[in-house]
């Protein structure tokens with residue numbers, strides 16, 4: 001029997017977004033069935049009928065997902081897949097890229113090594129690479145694609161922004177996204193300075209408050225987790241006289257209650273891409289993912 005060229009596979013929680021990707025690629029989408037044994041161990045079963053198996057698995061809540069993912073990749077190879085590709089629109093554990101305090105691991109290297117030795121290719125969006133320039137340095141020998149969300153975010157924002165809006169990044173690390181987005185939308189851009197004192201304790205400095213006075217601010221970052229960074233940024237912008245601050249984030253990891261917390265802090269809107277499933281999803285990534293994966297479906 002001739003094998004199909006490629007298929008997309010996903011765990012139940014990600015089936016809808018995986019379906020959008022499969023549709024864009026015009027390939028079948030299959031669910032990975034997971035049996036849980038009474039002792040908690042799991043057995044993923046994957047219908048790998050194609051030569052290239054694309055596993056779609058955003059890696060939020062990674063401690064719950066990584067074992068299932070590694071087992072599913074092994075299942076794909078044992079079923080005869082010649083190529084196993086991970087599409088993880090959100091790539092976990094990238095922020096711990098050095099030993100900040102004695103006794104800590106470099107989580108980025110550990111998880112990158114695991115994924116790089118499990119998959120032939122790792123495709124993600126807006127990987128949080130701060131001190132490392134290229135994703136291949138993290139997941140090599142696997143091929144690595146770190147796609148930018150900027151075209152998708154800019155296309156979504158363009159018809160929704162007033163003239164005179166300003167793009168604001170809350171910290172130096174957000175500059176990677178804030179500057180190209182501002183350039184794509186032909187808007188001004190400001191980047192704040194952040195000092196983090198704990199998981200939920202940050203202070204921000206805005207060097208040029210007059211630049212936002214009376215203007216709509218669009219706060220952008222790659223990740224929102226506790227919302228502390230964005231809440232502090234909204235506070236600074238309000239104090240500087242900005243009007244109607246919106247939050248646009250690539251990966252809305254959102255600990256419990258964070259969207260509500262940000263609305264109460266003064267965000268007029270909280271928007272994210274669909275890299276991590278949640279109620280703020282508005283910007284689809286299937287188009288940019290499918291464009292990058294085109295070579296996997298060529299005959």
Ligand code: R5P
Nearest residue numbers: 173223224225226227228229
């Ligand atoms: C950090 O470098 C990231 O870009 C985000 O600013 C950070 O992860 C946001 O975390 P939180 O929402 O917990 O302040």
